[in-house]
Amino acid sequence: MIAAAVLALYAVAAAIAAPRLLSRGAWAERAPRLAISLWLAACVSAVASAVFAALAAAIPASVVGHGLAAFFEACAALLSHGEVLASPAAYAALSGAAAIAARIAYCGAAVLVRARRERRRHAGMLTILGRHDGELGAVVLEHDEAAAYCLPGRKGRAVITTAALRALAPEQVAAVLAHERAHLRGRHHLVLAAAEAFCLAFPRLPLFTRAGAEVARLVELLADDVAARHHPRVHIAAALVRLATGRAPVFTLGAGGETALTRVRRMLHPAAPLRRGERLAGLAAVALLLAGPVAVAAVPGVSSLLAHHCHTLSIF
Template sequence: MIAAILAAYTLLATTLLPRLLARAPWSDRAPRLAISLWLAACASAIASAALASVASAVPADTLGHELAGLIEACFAMLEEGFDAASVPAGSWLALVTSSLIMARAAFCTAAVLFTAWRERRRHAEMLRLLGRYHGELGATVLEYGEPLAYCLPGRRPETVVTTAALGTLSPECLAAVLAHERAHIAGRHHLVLALADGLSRAFPRLPLFTGARREVVRLVELRADDVAARRHPRVHIAAALVSLATGRAPAFTLGAAGETALARVRRMLQPAVPLCGYEKAAGVAAVGLLVAGPAAVALAPGLSALVAHHCHSLSLLG
């Protein structure tokens, strides 16, 4: 029953949940919370799939009744050796399936992180040769005919602006767009994007993961806009986005412009009302439920059996 529940939830989470999250009208009002919900939904689906594999072969109440025996068996295994033939084939299959799900997610995410690190390192070497650091701006200026502003995250982050952008943007707009890029660096948005990209590559045909990648790319830009708007007028951010709308930042960097630039301009000029306290609390609770839900479902019967076993033992002693 537990395996069936977790498997059914996995199916619903990967197909129906992305539709609900994508249609949420409040996501633009709280992009950081929306990012958390998307990533929590992905983690929830992966965890439920892995736990469903385990639960299909290991009865949940066995964990509760035999927890002490399991600990004793582990010590005995260390002393006497491990007999693989004594483990049922179904348990091996469940363990392998669960391990493959987790390993694929981890491998694809690590591959994206490594590729991004390698490309950023190459780009940083190019900047050291062709760029020049501008002390007043706190950014590297690159001689280039296309107006661009982007950041190069990592251990030694850099903010980059091209000479064409310097000639196009007013000082106020330039300061606003540099604040946007520094918000990307401070928020470690490159790690968030790498996680979403890695999971979408690990499970490419599942709507939840492809939707999460698409939405996270958009939401991190909204979040950086909001952080920059704390210190700079929104009209300056909007004007900078218009000036940089046609630019394309290099791969594995975070640029101020992009496909969502025009929608972000409207958002800057017509800001929505932020979420109130209870709406934020509901969102945080939803994140917690998504993260902890599969584990709670998988462990509930075992914990219930464990409590019942101890209560029975105590009643006998009494």
């Protein structure tokens, strides 16, 4: 029961306090890829802790400690006529764990299905109204609003409007299209879908709400950084200024948008990247967030196994 309490308390604390910890300082703008990993790892960690807390409360450590085969056999027996799962509290705990897992699965599927449907509809429109420009490697769409975006998916493509081609210099067009291709190569739409699924599943919890907004911002910073490896930052900044008011379809990833002016300042005045030690600390934090709940949940079972065989060691 101690492990269940620890996991439950951690899940509550992470859902409330993690956004403040992860938002401290400007380190995320210096390492957007690492920051995305930390935000998603924190979401996974909080949800996993809640699920494992329920399982730890419902299933006795002795059952886990005697091996997986005995565990499943005991679970079947307990569901029929066992003493532990016959208690209302145990049934409630398992029902809660199942509800959390089902909620995440449903919301994730809903986000992916909706986005896929909207992208297919938009792809059909581009086939009719757009034209592929082999030199640009993008679809050119006749439109009087300057915009550039990418349409993710199995046949992902970058899209730029004729107004954007008129507004941007050739080197700026190349830079902004490199930004969009970075989204496609990095499969950033799946990262956004994961963050959106957490936000949809738990809409009123600070961690998941903030994670959705932060991940959406950070994928744009990451695409800027990838584009900056091959194009001068000043070209990316100039393109962002001209595309700042451009609106892309909500299910695509656009170069402009609300964060464009902030990203312009970042392109023109880049901060120093994280030092090796800072980056290693961030990676260690990601590993701890992902492995921590599993380790805590496994401790009672491991302790029971060791105590059963050695009769000398007991952790919880």
